[in-house]
Amino acid sequence: MSKYNVYLVAASDVQDREQTACEAKELYKSPMFCACKTFVEVQESPWLILSDMHGVLWPDAMIAPYTPSQLSDDERMVRVERALNHDVIANTLISILGMSPPAGTTAANWRKSLMKDTTFTLLGESDSLGMAMTELTLAGAKVNFQHKGIPA
Numbered sequence: 001m002s003k004y005n006v007y008l009v010a011a012s013d014v015q016d017r018e019q020t021a022c023e024a025k026e027l028y029k030s031p032m033f034c035a036c037k038t039f040v041e042v043q044e045s046p047w048l049i050l051s052d053m054h055g056v057l058w059p060d061a062m063i064a065p066y067t068p069s070q071l072s073d074d075e076r077m078v079r080v081e082r083a084l085n086h087d088v089i090a091n092t093l094i095s096i097l098g099m100s101p102p103a104g105t106t107a108a109n110w111r112k113s114l115m116k117d118t119t120f121t122l123l124g125e126s127d128s129l130g131m132a133m134t135e136l137t138l139a140g141a142k143v144n145f146q147h148k149g150i151p152a
Contacts, residue, residue: 002119002142004097007040007047008056008132009033010124015065024049025059036123039150046096052076052128055083056092080128084135090114115140123150 012030019027025037028049037059040047049057053066071079082088090111093099101110119142122129133145 003117004093004114005045005119005121006093006096007036007043007045007121007123008129008136009036009040009047009049010122010126010129011049011051011053011057012124012126013068017065019065021062021064023060024051024054024057024063027063027065030125032125036150039123048092048096050080050083050122050124050126050128050132052079052126055079056089058092058096076128077131080131081135084132084139086115086139087111089136089139089141093118112140118142119144121145 010033011024012028012033014030014033015027016022016029028034028037047059049059049061051057051063052068052071054061054063057063093114094111099114101107105113115136120132120136122132122143122145129145133143136143
């Protein structure tokens with residue numbers, strides 16, 4: 001059993017393009033994203049958004065609409081891999097969970113144990129979720145992934 005459970009919801013190509021900038025959780029408008037957002041908000045668990053353009057976002061991060069076709073497949077992969085780098089995702093967890101390091105623990109050891117104590121549940125539809133599963137597993141986290149959709 002993990003100490004921490006975090007949902008990672010895939011962003012979508014369907015966006016509110018009339019906005020100049022808005023919270024990430026309000027930008028994406030696909031039926032799948034909206035269903036996942038509703039699901040995680042009911043769970044009252046921490047959640048993040050995985051965007052091919054922006055990487056891992058807090059739901060209330062302010063971003064502007066973008067066209068996913070602006071990115072080549074190689075650029076998308078680089079951005080997602082960078083966002084899911086062990087230290088980057090550990091620091092994101094520390095922030096979203098409002099944590100402080102235990103006394104006498106080095107930052108590197110704390111990040112490593114934090115990843116081992118975290119289960120990520122991947123939700124939505126995106127090829128990037130498969131890469132997220134790989135990167136998070138390599139970082140030591142436990143990952144639940146149902147390959148499209150939300151848990152039953």
